[in-house]
Structure formats: structure tokens, C-alpha cells
Amino acid sequence: MFVESIEYLLTPTSPLARKYGFLYSSISLRHRYERCKKKWIPHLKNCQDVFLEAAKDLPQRNSVVVLGSAHLHEIPIHLLLQNFEKITLVDVVHPLKHHWLAKKNPRVTLVTQDLTSALKHLEKLHSLSDLHALANDLAGEQLFKFKADLIVSGNLLSQLALLPISAIEKVMKRELTTEEKDAICSDFAQTHLRNLNGCEGKKLIYADREVIYKDPEGKEIYRGHYDVNFNNYKEMRKWTWEIAPLGEASKKYSIDMNVEAYIKD
Numbered sequence: 679m680f681v682e683s684i685e686y687l688l689t690p691t692s693p694l695a696r697k698y699g700f701l702y703s704s705i706s707l708r709h710r711y712e713r714c715k716k717k718w719i720p721h722l723k724n725c726q727d728v729f730l731e732a733a734k735d736l737p738q739r740n741s742v743v744v745l746g747s748a749h750l751h752e753i754p755i756h757l758l759l760q761n762f763e764k765i766t767l768v769d770v771v772h773p774l775k776h777h778w779l780a781k782k783n784p785r786v787t788l789v790t791q792d793l794t795s796a797l798k799h800l801e802k803l804h805s806l807s808d809l810h811a812l813a814n815d816l817a818g819e820q821l822f823k824f825k826a827d828l829i830v831s832g833n834l835l836s837q838l839a840l841l842p843i844s845a846i847e848k849v850m851k852r853e854l855t856t857e858e859k860d861a862i863c864s865d866f867a868q869t870h871l872r873n874l875n876g877c878e879g880k881k882l883i884y885a886d887r888e889v890i891y892k893d894p895e896g897k898e899i900y901r902g903h904y905d906v907n908f909n910n911y912k913e914m915r916k917w918t919w920e921i922a923p924l925g926e927a928s929k930k931y932s933i934d935m936n937v938e939a940y941i942k943d
């Protein structure tokens with residue numbers, strides 16, 4: 679607890695990221711990884727395999743950008759350094775160890791950015807239609823543009839709408855229905871994909887697309903999915919990630935995610 683408090687105080691964080699709990703989520707994600715990493719091994723191996731496959735055929739391997747880099751549990755820093763000369767990590771909050779790494783290794787650069795550009799508008803939202811209008815406005819904007827030999831969007835797609843959804847739930851004092859959440863999630867995901875498309879370089883995107891809750895007997899009790907059109911991407915691989923074994927999120931259910939990876943030249 680003491681270590682986490684120090685980490686919380688020392689990690690450089692933008693006021694928006696701190697306000698909306700990204701730093702707290704980042705520290706919790708590392709703890710979840712420590713608790714679940716044995717179960718996560720097949721997922722982590724799949725992420726590394728698709729990364730190595732995408733890097734293999736590049737004409738040159740000078741630069742890589744990782745969007746949603748978090749702790750780099752999925753594509754560890756040693757793999758990035760082995761395969762590319764310059765590494766750019768992009769996230770709304772970076773863990774302390776990556777700030778230290780970027781200070782001592784000139785090959786690593788950190789970009790701290792809200793890739794949705796939505797966070798700064800959240801306080802002005804009063805209703806679900808305001809959130810739809812915001813998503814609509816942002817869909818017409820260029821929110822990011824990176825240039826690299828390989829640009830990876832690493833398990834970020836489903837996360838982009840989470841904060842905007844919880845902000846509007848607080849204002850409306852009710853939980854959005856699954857359909858309402860899925861519609862917002864699809865809007866943010868589609869905008870991300872369009873911006874990724876506009877980046878210069880080969881693109882690799884992997885993301886959870888479907889969530890499945892199972893009771894202690896392994897019987898499915900809920901399945902949720904958000905739509906995104908990957909039409910000009912090539913599908914690479916699909917796998918199931920046992921993200922929360924029974925007892926991790928609840929004693930009443932376990933959570934699996936169906937993950938998909940796509941590539942585009």
C-alpha cells in the first residue's frame with residue numbers, strides 16, 4: 679500500500695488523467711496482471727506473435743508507435759527494442775517506470791495524449807444525446823496522426839468510451855443500458871479506426887470485441903459485443919482471453935474476452 683501511495687504521488691499525470699482516474703486504473707491494471715498473469719499467458723503470447731508477424735515483413739524497422747501502451751504487458755519493451763530503433767509509447771498516462779526508461783534511453787519517447795480528445799469536454803455533458811453529439815463531432819476530426827514503420831493499437835479500442843460513459847452515467851444518475859453503451863463504444867471505436875487508418879505506416883490493431891460472463895459451473899450468463907467495421911483491414915488471428923478467472927472480479931462469475939487482431943499496409 680505504501681509503495682502504491684508513493685507511486686500515485688510520483689507518477690507524472692495530467693490533471694485530466696488524474697481527475698478521471700486513469701492513474702488509479704493504471705496502478706490497478708498492474709496489480710491485476712500480477713494476480714492473473716499465469717492465466718493470461720496464452721493471451722500475452724498471441725499479442726507477441728501478432729506483433730512479431732507484423733514486424734517480420736517490414737521493408738525497414740526503424741520506428742514503432744504503440745497506442746495504449748500502458749505497462750507493455752502485451753508487447754514487452756525488450757521485444758520493441760530488439761525489433762525497432764525508435765520506440766514511441768502513447769497513452770493518457772504512463773507508468774513511472776516508463777518515465778524513468780525514457781529518461782535514460784534516448785530510443786524511447788513518451789507521448790501523453792488523450793487519443794479520443796473527449797476528456798476535456800466531459801464536464802459539459804448533461805445527457806446521453808450530448809455524448810452522442812460529442813462522439814459525432816469528434817468523428818469528423820483528426821484526433822491523432824503518427825508516422826512510423828509500424829503503428830500498433832494495443833487493446834485500446836474497447837477502452838476509449840469507458841470514461842465518457844461513466845461520466846455521463848454520473849450526470850444522469852443511472853447506468854446506461856447495454857445497448858446504449860455498445861452504441862457509444864462503437865462510435866468511439868470507429869473514430870479510432872479511422873484515425874489509425876490516416877497514420878502513415880503499417881498498422882496492427884488487436885482488441886477485445888466480445889465479453890462473456892460465466893457462472894461458477896462454466897455456464898454462459900451474459901455475452902456483450904460492440905460493432906466496428908474493419909472492412910479494409912486483414913484479419914490475422916482471433917483468440918479468447920481469460921481476463922478474470924472466478925474470484926478475480928466476483929465469486930459469482932468469471933470473465934472471458936474474445937480478442938481479434940487485424941493488419942493493414
Ligand SMILES: C[S@@+](CC[C@H](N)C(=O)[O-])C[C@H]1O[C@@H](n2cnc3c(N)ncnc32)[C@H](O)[C@@H]1O
Nearest residue numbers: 746747748749750751752769770792793794832
Ligand atoms: C487495456 S490497457 C492496454 C494494455 C497494453 N497494451 C499493455 O500491453 O499492457 C488500455 C490503455 O489504454 C489507455 N487509454 C484509455 N483511454 C485512453 C485515451 N482516451 N487516450 C489514450 N489512452 C487511453 C489506458 O490508460 C490504458 O493504459
